[in-house]
Amino acid sequence: xxxxxxxxxxxxxxxxxxxxxxxxxxxxxxxxxxxxxxxxxxxxxxxxxxxxxxxxxxxxxxxxxxxxxxxxxxxxxxxxxxxxxxxxxxxxxxxxxxxxxxxx
Numbered sequence: 001x002x003x004x005x006x007x008x009x010x011x012x013x014x015x016x017x018x019x020x021x022x023x024x025x026x027x028x029x030x031x032x033x034x035x036x037x038x039x040x041x042x043x044x045x046x047x048x049x050x051x052x053x054x055x056x057x058x059x060x061x062x063x064x065x066x067x068x069x070x071x072x073x074x075x076x077x078x079x080x081x082x083x084x085x086x087x088x089x090x091x092x093x094x095x096x097x098x099x100x101x102x103x104x
Contacts, residue, residue: 004029007029008029008030008033011024011026011027011029011030012030015027015030057074057075057077057078058078058082058085060074061074061075061085061088061089062085062088064092
């Protein structure tokens with residue numbers, strides 16, 4: 001295991017952002033660290049004993065939620081938008097964004 005840590009720190013020390021490929025012939029350890037945030041971000045963790053949310057995608061949307069825990073649109077889980085749900089979404093959008101965010 002020490003060899004892997006040593007390789008990682010060597011790659012960090014030798015990395016040069018001014019040249020192609022950071023100036024490294026092999027940068028697997030450094031790539032692993034740089035991608036780990038994206039990999040871990042996609043995982044959903046639930047604390048033991050946490051209450052399961054059993055709302056439907058429609059209910060999440062009506063509650064003003066746009067994205068799920070993984071960053072995917074709740075609407076992408078729907079085969080189609082009912083006229084009622086579409087009307088509710090458009091009415092909410094016409095009222096303006098919550099918290100003063102951009103409407104774009």
